[in-house]
Amino acid sequence: MLSKTFIIAALAAAVTATPIAQGQSSSWASGAPAATVAPSSAPAPVSTGAPAAVAVNPTAPDGLVAKLLTEPNTVGRFKEIQSQLATGTINLKFDFNPAANPAITPGAGGQVDLAQRANFPILTGTGISAAGIFFNPCGLNTPHFHPRATEFLTLVTDTKMLSGFVLENGLVSEFNTTLTKYQGTVFPQGSIHFQQNLDCQPAVAIAGLNSEDPGASSVAQNFIVNIDPEIVDATLGFPNEINADNFAQFKKNIPTPLAKGVEECLQRCHIAY
Template identity: 65%
Template sequence: MPEILEASLSKRDQAFLVAAFAAAAYATPMGSGSWGSSSTGYGSATWTTSTTTTTSSGSYSSSTSASASVVPNPVPSSGVVAELLTADSTVDRFKDIQKEIAAGDVSLKFDFNPAANPAAPVGMGGQVDLANRANFPILTDLGISAAGIFFKPCGLNTPHIHPRASEFLTLVTDNNLLTGFVLENGLTSEFNTTLTKFQGTVFPMGSIHFQQNLDCTDAVAIAGLNHEDPGASSLAQNFIINLDVDVVDAALGFPKQIDGSNFAAFKANIPGSLAKGVEECLVRCNIPY
């Protein structure tokens, strides 16, 4: 299978996923329930997953259980990034970081564990825990950031762009995941590739890209990005939900099946990212939708 332009192959034959700090993410247990939930708050958490799915091609079984004591990542004090950006030198900046570490407002490590990131939005198909300069200020002026991506079975990281960063993604669990991107006007062919455990791929800055867990088990990946504030714009959500309805209608060619009478209901059904997944995977894994 070629590494690019595999669009001629069926998507169900392709696989995916992401990014680069395998040890941290691979050690993070995942469950198909609510990640990071705990009877004692975010200081401890237990995940248990036990799934048996029967399809026309056979049965898929998975069982994962783990217990972890998790401390949320510290919340930086207000204005600390602005101070670091205006430090006179790199040495001065790291002296300020030392002070923040001593005060307990900044750490030298970032925990991608979902339970350590209670503020991260959780979608029906999983969640993304991003370490950027806002929540991990030591990244300030280093030109890098990273994200832990936690996919539930069939979970889809919906098409999006990063306006300020290219991305390198590595799959760190034993899964099959599909990735794809479209570069820009002038080259609109979709670049697809299939990743398995410890394989990686890239998404150029500004390209429309996605990741799809094709398996009936959870998947974990890490993404490295070459900007400390990479940004993200989810296309379906921002285009259809947030733009002027008349502009969207014109851009779509005035479709008759989606018009003023049903557009509000159409918008209401667009999921946040990560979405539940594509229909073929949901049917194969016996996931209601």
């Protein structure tokens, strides 16, 4: 079937729009938004207030988190943390500024800087993590889910942000809301959720998650790009093409679980599809 090619083309923008996506620079990469081409009436970019020089967050030594996880109690864990702090190997603070996290490859829509136990070892054993999310104008954090955490996200810039989530099978209607400065919302663990910057200027949000290793799985990217093409084709109802004219019909043809099966098997078993 030709649908795999058309599906990937249709979702290419989504793959590059996410702050989690790889390979394109972000206007936040220097710690301050770059100039953008916009009508003269467009709002000016938001300043991050970042200093000219930003220290890079230290890289945790190999094996440190494993050692912390095997300490017999909390006091032992923090004694080890204390010794690492004394030598300057780790830090007691985490800088979310993108310039302090050069190892993160931004997407076209912005950047996510996640403080978790792997890069901020003091979180080991605390059951929490946090993310600074830097959106370019119109930036979209494409639908994704956290397998091990619920997320509470707060918008901290004077902008507007649309957010939404779908919980699970059995309740598939979308919960959504629009946030303004200092307003927050929640995304339950495992729910597919997104955030969309509605403004023509950068936006920043801070998110707290109730796991020191929350994980993230980008739905479109991992499904369309990484799953066997025949499985994708069968799951989507064997569309010949997906475009703006037939998208509504395409959505109607997506089968419910369990799907009928892949084309090769259906042909071999003489089952119509």
